[in-house]
Amino acid sequence: MRTADRARELPESGIRKFFELAEARDDVISLGVGEPDFSAPWAARNAAIGGLERGRTSYTANRGTAELREAIAAHHERYDQSYDPGEEVLVTTGASEAVDLAFRTLVDPGDVVAIHEPSYISYAPGVELAGGEPLSVPTRAADDFALTPERLEAAGAAEADLLVLCYPNNPTGATMTDEQLAEVAAFCRENDLRVVADEIYSALTYGADHASIATQPGMRERTIVVNGFSKAYAMTGLRLGYALGPADAIDAMNRIHQYTMLSAPTTAQIAALEALRSCDDEVTEMVEEYNRRRRLVVSRFNAMGLDTFEPGGAFYAFPECGGDDEAFAEALLEAEGVAVVPGSVFGAGGEGHLRVSYATSMRELKEATDRIARFLAERD
């Protein structure tokens, strides 16, 4: 069957190759997983079951249930973000749909979209599908993978129309402070850039609280904040996310949403509402456990000579492996059965690094890092 050029020409995800290599073996410890190893809090699951039992299987309002939008708006006050649940919140099928809607709403054909890299793999293809032109803005290990006005300037982002910002970051675990975001915000204001801020990992920070560019002066009106329940509440398979932003932009996003998804899954919305109402303690416990694993993994990598900066958020470490990261990851999988994802898959700035997810049990992390140490020792 003839397929559309834009679909045919989309590159295959670099992750797919490693997925297939890892799937071919049955003895693999995978540190390549971009989702929590916890299950969604029981109260949230139980609420979803209760909803099904009561027959709550109909569509909801396009924008999501009023209760959930109110709960989302209230929840975001913890990040000093204030949004009207009636007009400035849109519930979506995963944060991925929110990102896609934001691109399709904000990008006209030929618009240039600056994406700091290394970063989540879906942004550039999403921009292309929206008719835009992705512009890679590499960040550096030397800056702890923070985005700076200098990096934006050097990449030519002053000419861009939109900036995609993802902190805490997948794959680096990097976070940005209010002070650092203030500099990026100034660049955006000076050059009239709008922003899509993917803050899906906002609940998973270690030490410092999450900072959002949307709270910088003059940025709320030019920023779509994307978030969701997948990472903080371990609800990846329930596919529930949302977007926060100015009413006119959210209204435009909702117009696309109503013709494509109609509404996010009702059962997932019920689970999400309960998660916001009663599952803070579970999130805290998960964050504490990730934090212990984070410290162990970073400490072990540094001890074995793989330089690793201290990630401030998400659940990834991003050690330097030196040289060809793809070859390193393949050889490691072949020799020791440990799956990691090469940093170059995530774009410029990721070369020579590995994405290591510590969303796996402490026992497996210890075994996997022991195997990596053995791999390095035998390679030398």
Added chain:
Amino acid sequence: MEAEREVLDVLARNAREDIEDIAAQTGLDAERVEEAIASLEADGVVHGYQAVVDWDRTEEGKIRAIVEINVELDRETGYEQVADRIAKFPAVDALHLVSGDYDFAVEVLGGSMNDVSRFISEQVAPMPEVTQTVTHYIMETYKDGGVRFADGDDDDRLSVSP
């Protein structure tokens, strides 16, 4: 106390963690971890280190029972004195004073149901303060010490994902 608390969180999950790994997980140096453990032990916060055992998987097995005990106290004898006597029996694995319909909840370990029954009827029931015992034999243990007794760790996530 923050350091002690962090060390305690790690030990409560796995008492066999070595000092270096505890240091890595807590961000403390090894010397501070050792100090914290010594302090936790000296203060009686940590009383000991035990394995969480699924006795049903051992060859000889063990019978566990939860025994409710009611007591009648007098001017000379309080809960502490009764508890002290009961706790001395090696068969008593755990002993709690509880609120509700009875006074003590006792976990008893024995080689057989007969062992446990004999212990209760010959050693505990005859104590002058004990007015009633109710024994519940544990048929199956699904979770103990915070550890779920199940086959393996099911992980249905994709091995590599974005």
